[in-house]
Each structure stands twice: as C-alpha cells, then as structure tokens.
Amino acid sequence: QVQLVQSGAEVKKHGASVKVSCKASGHTFTSYYFHWVRQAPGQGLEWMGKINPTGTSTTYAQKFQGRVTMTRDTSTSTVYMDLSSLRSEDTAFYYCVRETEPYSSSSRLGYWGQGTLVTVSS
Amino acid sequence: AIQLTQSPSSLSASVGDRVTITCRASQGISSSLAWYQQKPGNAPNLLIYGASSLESGVPSRFSGSGSGTDFTLTISSLQPEDFATYYCQQFNSYPLTFGGGTKVEIK
Numbered sequence: 001q002v003q004l005v006q007s008g009a010e011v012k013k014h015g016a017s018v019k020v021s022c023k024a025s026g027h028t029f030t031s032y033y034f035h036w037v038r039q040a041p042g043q044g045l046e047w048m049g050k051i052n053p054t055g056t057s058t059t060y061a062q063k064f065q066g067r068v069t070m071t072r073d074t075s076t077s078t079v080y081m082d083l084s085s086l087r088s089e090d091t092a093f094y095y096c097v098r099e100t101e102p103y104s105s106s107s108r109l110g111y112w113g114q115g116t117l118v119t120v121s122s
Numbered sequence: 123a124i125q126l127t128q129s130p131s132s133l134s135a136s137v138g139d140r141v142t143i144t145c146r147a148s149q150g151i152s153s154s155l156a157w158y159q160q161k162p163g164n165a166p167n168l169l170i171y172g173a174s175s176l177e178s179g180v181p182s183r184f185s186g187s188g189s190g191t192d193f194t195l196t197i198s199s200l201q202p203e204d205f206a207t208y209y210c211q212q213f214n215s216y217p218l219t220f221g222g223g224t225k226v227e228i229k
Binding site for chain 1: 156158165166167168171177209211213216217218219220221222223
C-alpha cells in the first residue's frame, strides 16, 4: 500500500532553514507528482507547491517563491521541501502529498504523509 | 488567486441528520473542486474530486454537487465518525487554494 513517511518534528530559530523529507513506498515513485501543503496549528490548509515525477520541474505558490525549494531523490524514493528565512508565521505542520493519478498533474491529492511540525522560535 | 469561502464555519448536528456545507469560489472554476475531511491530529482525507465524484472507499452518504462558483458537500445521514472539519479545494488554477474549513460538531 502507498506510504508516505515524513521526517520528525523540528525546532528552528528565526532566520534559519529547515528541510523536511518524505519517503515514499508502495508505488512507482517516478510516476507521480508530489505537493507540499502546510497547516498552522488550529488553522486552515495552505498549498506551497509541487514537483513533477522526474524532479525537473517545480511550481511554487508566489507567496513562497525565493524561499522554498522542492526536490526529489529517485534512488531513495524521497521528496524534500526546503524552506529558508524562517519566521514565526512558518510554524506549522508540513504535509507531503502524492497525487492519486500517475503521470498527469490533476491535483487530485489522494495520499498524505503524517505531517511534520516545524516550530520557529525567536 | 482564487478565493474559496465556506459556510458555515461551524455547525452542530445530531447523528442521523442531513448536513450541507457550501463552498463559493471568487470566480468560475468549472467542476475543478475537491472536498477533504480532517479529523484532529490527522492529515486530510480526500472525499470528492471533480465536484461530484466519490473517491474509492468513501461512504456513499457523502455527495458533492455544483459547478462554476457554487458547490455543496452533503452528508445524507451523519454518523459518529463524520464529526470532523471539512475543506473544499480548487484545482482550476495555481496556486491551489482551500476554503477556510467547516467544523462539524456533535449537538
């Protein structure tokens, strides 16, 4: 079955960077788009961006342009989300999400990781 | 960015009730809408895609309708496991956006 296992909780200082990983299993890794969605504690969902199956193309929400980098490592079936210049408003759960359908970017967000809490302290 | 407005933001209902949640888009999005359910401490779960297509494994008491700017999620007979927060999401254009959520609580 499809599993997305994310890295553990992080506590970072204001201005630092964080890299969250998401190891995928139970499917052909190179066939699917992955997205990252975040959720501040007690708040709603916010889409950050996506990466294509080969890792050669990314689309980021304008809000995060210049601060976020999404990559993937085919050899370990892992996707990564790197967020820099952290501020208190970045404190949130970060979810990696795999699309339901292979090859096409339908934005059908069918499989979610367990979430990684990133806490930014001043 | 396309804004999605959900209403109500919260509601109280009893087991067996019919529940309707609405989602309004700031511009037309055809049928490019999905609904998710999120329970405390868990990641969201996709219920409906393409405004009205039920995801595999989702109980048939859930249904979605609408197109253009106005959409609804209906739970025909609320069950104890349905108490959760529900979000709509548009995939008509980037950035993908979500509604603010509707919390369904026990009356």
